[in-house]
Amino acid sequence: MYIIQNALKNLVRNKGRNSLVGIITLFLILATTVALIINSTTKEIITDYKTRFGSKISFSVDFDKLMSENVGNQNGTMSVPSAPKITSEQYVQFADSKYLQSYQMDMLARIGIPQLQPVGGRMGGATFFGEDGEQSALSYDVKLLAYSDTDNLPDFSEGLRKIIDGTMFAGKNECIISSEFADLNGLSVGDTFSVTEVIGRQEITLKISGIYADATQATPDTIEGVIFLDGSSANRRNEILTVIDTLEQNFEMNNLAVNAEYELKSPDCLDSFTAEVREKGLPDVYIVTTDVESYNKIVSPVEGLSKISLLFMAVVLAIGGVILLLVTTMAIRERKYEIGVLRAMGMKKSKAAIMLMAEMVTITAICLLAGLGVGNALAQPVTDALIAGQIKTVGELSGGGQYLQNVQVHLTPEASFQIGSIALLLALLSSAAGVIFIAKYEPMKILSERN
Amino acid sequence: MGILTLDHVSYQYEGTRKKVLNGVMMDFDPGNLYVIMGKSGAGKSTLLSLISGLDLPTEGDVLFHGKSLKELNRDDYRAKSIGVIFQGYNLLTNATALENIILSMNISGSRIKDKKQFAMELLEKVGIDQETANRKVLKLSGGEQQRVGIARALSHNPDILIADEPTGNLDGDTEENIMGILQGLAHEENKCVIVVTHSKQVSKYADELWGGKSRNFGFC
Numbered sequence: 001m002y003i004i005q006n007a008l009k010n011l012v013r014n015k016g017r018n019s020l021v022g023i024i025t026l027f028l029i030l031a032t033t034v035a036l037i038i039n040s041t042t043k044e045i046i047t048d049y050k051t052r053f054g055s056k057i058s059f060s061v062d063f064d065k066l067m068s069e070n071v072g073n074q075n076g077t078m079s080v081p082s083a084p085k086i087t088s089e090q091y092v093q094f095a096d097s098k099y100l101q102s103y104q105m106d107m108l109a110r111i112g113i114p115q116l117q118p119v120g121g122r123m124g125g126a127t128f129f130g131e132d133g134e135q136s137a138l139s140y141d142v143k144l145l146a147y148s149d150t151d152n153l154p155d156f157s158e159g160l161r162k163i164i165d166g167t168m169f170a171g172k173n174e175c176i177i178s179s180e181f182a183d184l185n186g187l188s189v190g191d192t193f194s195v196t197e198v199i200g201r202q203e204i205t206l207k208i209s210g211i212y213a214d215a216t217q218a219t220p221d222t223i224e225g226v227i228f229l230d231g232s233s234a235n236r237r238n239e240i241l242t243v244i245d246t247l248e249q250n251f252e253m254n255n256l257a258v259n260a261e262y263e264l265k266s267p268d269c270l271d272s273f274t275a276e277v278r279e280k281g282l283p284d285v286y287i288v289t290t291d292v293e294s295y296n297k298i299v300s301p302v303e304g305l306s307k308i309s310l311l312f313m314a315v316v317l318a319i320g321g322v323i324l325l326l327v328t329t330m331a332i333r334e335r336k337y338e339i340g341v342l343r344a345m346g347m348k349k350s351k352a353a354i355m356l357m358a359e360m361v362t363i364t365a366i367c368l369l370a371g372l373g374v375g376n377a378l379a380q381p382v383t384d385a386l387i388a389g390q391i392k393t394v395g396e397l398s399g400g401g402q403y404l405q406n407v408q409v410h411l412t413p414e415a416s417f418q419i420g421s422i423a424l425l426l427a428l429l430s431s432a433a434g435v436i437f438i439a440k441y442e443p444m445k446i447l448s449e450r451n
Numbered sequence: 452m453g454i455l456t457l458d459h460v461s462y463q464y465e466g467t468r469k470k471v472l473n474g475v476m477m478d479f480d481p482g483n484l485y486v487i488m489g490k491s492g493a494g495k496s497t498l499l500s501l502i503s504g505l506d507l508p509t510e511g512d513v514l515f516h517g518k519s520l521k522e523l524n525r526d527d528y529r530a531k532s533i534g535v536i537f538q539g540y541n542l543l544t545n546a547t548a549l550e551n552i553i554l555s556m557n558i559s560g561s562r563i564k565d566k567k568q569f570a571m572e573l574l575e576k577v578g579i580d581q582e583t584a585n586r587k588v589l590k591l592s593g594g595e596q597q598r599v600g601i602a603r604a605l606s607h608n609p610d611i612l613i614a615d616e617p618t619g620n621l622d623g624d625t626e627e628n629i630m631g632i633l634q635g636l637a638h639e640e641n642k643c644v645i646v647v648t649h650s651k652q653v654s655k656y657a658d659e660l661w662g663g664k665s666r667n668f669g670f671c
Contacts, residue, residue, distance in 0.1 A: 002557035013545040341541050344505060345603075346530020347558050444505040447541055 003351050007358035017331050018363055024327060025426055026367040028320040032422050033375025033415075035313035038383050040415035042306035045407060049299045055101065055264040057273065059086060059286045066285045084283045088258035092248065093280045095148075099269040100262050105148040107247045108257040110233065111195045111240070112138040116185045118232035119178070120218075138198050140231065142238040144175075146247040153241065155216055165189050166210030172245040176210040180237040187211075195240070199255040206242065264290070301390035302407060308386060317422070321429060328360075329433040339438055340446030349438050356434040357427070364427035372411070372419065379409045454643050455479040455502065455611055459511035462497055471497045474511065477661070481610065484637040484644040486657035493662075495647045496538065499615050502645065503535045504528045530559045534604030536614040540596040544589040548579060548599040551588060552606045559607030573602040576632065578625060594621050601629060605636070611643045612636060618653060630656045 011018050061083045088107070095103040118141040147153055150168060155161040166189035169175050177187065187193065189208050196203045216236050232238055247256055264273060267290060274288040282288070335356075342352055387407050457477040463470045471494040479485060489495045500506045501513055504525040513520045515532060529535075542551050552570035556563065563569045574584045577598040588596060597617070604612055614633065618626035634656050637644040646653060654660055 002554070006554060006557075009546070009550070338543055338545075341543055342554075342558070343526075344503075344529065344535070344537075344541060345555050345558050346526050346528070348526045442506070444500050447505075447537075447539070 003355045004358050007355045008362065010355070010359055011362060017334065018359070021324070021327060021331065021360070021430060022363050022367055024320060024324050025364055025423075025430065026371055028317060028324070028426060029364075029367050029371030029419065029423055030375050030378070031316040031320070032313055033371050033411075033419050034379045034382055035309040035316070036415040036418050036422075037375065037379040037409050037411055038309040038386070039306055039313070040412040040418075041383075041409040042302050042309070042407065044412065045302050046299055046306065049302075050267075055267055056290060057262040057264060057270075058289055059282070060289060062285055062287045069285065083285050086282065086286070088253040088256050090281055091258045091260040092253070094262065094277050094282070095260060097262075097273060097276055099264055099273040099276065101265040103148065103260060103262045104152075105244060105258065105260045107146040107244060107259075109144040109146070109247050109251055109255070110140045110198045111142045111144045112198045113141045113193070113195055114138070116141075116187075116193060118142050118235065119180045119184055119237040120232050120235045122232055138196060138201070140198050140233050142181075142195075142240055143233055144195060144197075144240045144242060144247065146242050146244045148244050150243065155214075156212075160215045161212050163210045164213045166208065169209045169242050172243060172249060173204065173206055174209040175206045175240050175242040175246070176212050177208055177240055178214045178237045179211050180214070181240075182208070182211045197251045197255060200252040202251050204246070204250045206240065206246070212241075301387055304390040305383070305386050305407065308390075321426070324426065324430050325433065328430045332433045332437050335434065336437070336441075336446050336449075339434075340441075340443045343438075343443035344447060352438045353431075353435045356438070357431040360431040361424075361427045364423050364430070368420070368423040371423075372416075375419075376411050379411075383407050383409045453478040453480040454516060456514040456517075457498075457502070457511070458514060460498075460501060460508040460513060461510035462494070462501060462506075463509045470509075472501075472508070479611070479643050479645060481643045482637060482641045483658040484634055484646065484656055485659050485661065486654045487645065487647045488649070488654060488660065488662040489647075491649075495662075496615055499535070499613055499645075499647055502611075503533055503613050531607060532609055533611040533613060534607065534609040536597075536600050536604045536612070536617045538615040538619065540588075540593075540600045542588045542596055542599055542603070545587060547585050547587055548574060548591065548595075548602075549584045551599060552603050555603045555606045561607055570602070570606065573605055574599065576605075577602045577629065594625065597621060598625075598629075601632070605632075609642070611645065614644070614646045614648075616648055616650075617646060618648070618650065623652075626650075626652065 066083055091105065095105060122139055122141060153161075163176065164179060166176070182188065185193075187208055189210060192205050192207045194203055194205050214237055218235050218237055262273075264270060270288065270290060277288060278284075339352055342355075343349070347355075384407075456479070457475045460472055460475040461470050462472040475498065487495055487498070497506075501508055504513075504520050504523075507513075507521060515523060515528060520528065542548075543554070546554070549567065549570055552573060553566050556566050556570065571581065571584060575581075579595060579598050579602065583591065583595060588599065591599065597619070598621075601614075601617060604614070612633065617633070618629055621629060630653060633644050633646065636642040637658065646657075648654065
């Protein structure tokens with residue numbers, strides 16, 4: 001115990017020397033902290049993007065194959081043949097795979113509501129005719145939208161839509177409607193109403209589980225299909241939201257528009273998943289890919305940042321380590337006498353070494369706390385400056401792209417551990433000269449040299 | 452056999468041909484004050500460094516209670532069994548006088564509860580007041596440092612006390628006082644006190660005098 005007490009007193013007794021060692025150590029820890037915070041965060045980002053882009057599936061048409069397969073059918077014309085469509089049923093089938101970590105699917109059914117009024121009135125838009133023509137004309141009034149992931153519904157997660165009465169739909173044939181649509185038609189939670197799918201003419205009854213307030217733009221500037229422009233179905237207040245089962249089990253799949261996104265459990269599952277979807281009927285002209293190119297475009301500056309931070313840390317540690325070693329070696333020459341006296345008084349070599357190390361560990365611990373605090377504060381502005389430089393450099397080399405502009409850095413547990421380990425190494429390095437000296441010299445020699 | 456025995460002790464510094472000490476035979480008993488006198492460079496300080504376990508003889512043996520220092524843990528021997536008053540003081544200059552004494556007690560593993568008070572009493576015994584005790588050694592005069600060195604040597608109540616010119620920087624009255632303390636330690640507390648000195652004044656306190664015109668003990 002007295003060894004530690006004496007070590008702490010020595011810190012105050014030798015303020016000048018310890019301050020110099022402290023400043024160098026602080027600088028090294030500060031640089032290491034900034035570098036490791038940047039490096040660990042960028043590594044997280046890169047891994048995240050790698051997983052996302054490496055796992056996100058897309059189906060694209062192999063035009064070379066499409067052209068070569070249709071050479072015999074061209075009859076000398078130059079028109080590009082159309083690829084066979086992936087049907088809604090297939091999209092649903094593909095989602096049922098053990099290789100997928102998750103999938104997000106949304107479906108659209110075009111709905112007519114002859115007994116009710118769409119918000120904005122039944123003006124313009126499309127009209128679908130039945131077998132008896134004008135007699136059974138049905139206008140496409142509203143959209144019935146279904147989602148597989150009810151926890152992350154578009155606009156709800158962004159706060160633009162919010163349930164103000166009742167609850168989110170939970171089961172088949174339950175739905176939520178906008179407050180404007182409810183007010184216009186005198187509907188409230190628990191009421192039911194009939195809707196008809198305009199192509200297949202299936203009529204179903206929906207039960208209102210909740211009513212939502214809608215702060216989205218009522219009529220988007222661009223919508224799919226010019227034909228629906230100005231129609232009531234384009235008014236977002238007319239959107240009725242429900243679960244996938246409502247559409248899948250009530251309507252003809254071919255009459256629905258399906259949008260699906262698949263995410264593999266791992267990028268390694270790509271070949272197996274491709275084989276499975278081929279078996280389920282994916283036409284040969286489609287290739288199954290992951291978006292590596294997008295990954296490269298977005299993440300390139302971050303990768304550059306990661307490399308720069310590591311290089312910076314290595315250079316600073318190498319130069320700073322040598323300076324620290326020199327300073328502590330010079331300092332130990334001053335302390336020779338002190339060590340000689342302590343040893344002459346009977347202090348064991350091990351205790352003298354522990355005392356020196358305790359001094360250095362204490363200095364390093366103080367520098368570690370200060371370095372972590374200041375480094376954490378400096379890491380973000382340094383990152384912002386570096387990423388801006390990287391975007392400029394990569395942009396000039398590759399002709400631009402949609403790069404990741406903002407990297408929010410933070411102190412990760414991994415970085416904390418690494419900084420702690422480096423601090424410990426610095427403490428050992430700075431006490432190494434003293435420990436070697438203690439092990440090498442006998443007190444008689446030290447004292448006789450001085451006397 | 453006494454508490455400390457020099458058995459045919461010779462010492463030769465590395466890289467030299469001449470022996471500083473040659474076949475020294477000495478026996479030291481508790482309760483006596485020994486004074487060793489000799490010319491400068493005769494090997495008195497070398498002898499003290501061998502007795503104090505700071506070095507080992509190149510030939511022969513130093514025995515403590517019959518056991519060779521080569522076999523004993525010399526750190527423990529220095530910390531607990533002997534107290535050394537160095538000619539050059541050898542104090543921690545950036546620590547206070549009081550801290551020097553307390554640190555010595557800590558190194559020896561002293562079980563005294565109030566070490567600060569005990570250290571202060573020791574310092575007062577050798578003429579250092581409280582204000583001086585709390586000053587850094589670097590700011591003390593040579594005489595004051597010598598007294599602190601004596602107090603430090605006494606701090607862990609050693610069996611043997613070795614002093615290299617202990618009164619070299621002290622005035623006559625203090626010299627008398629210090630030698631009185633050392634004599635008291637030998638006669639009243641049964642310590643073995645070994646003093647190396649030039650001073651004929653100091654030799655007066657000797658129970659046994661070595662060197663000089665008295666007994667030659669192997670100085671070369």
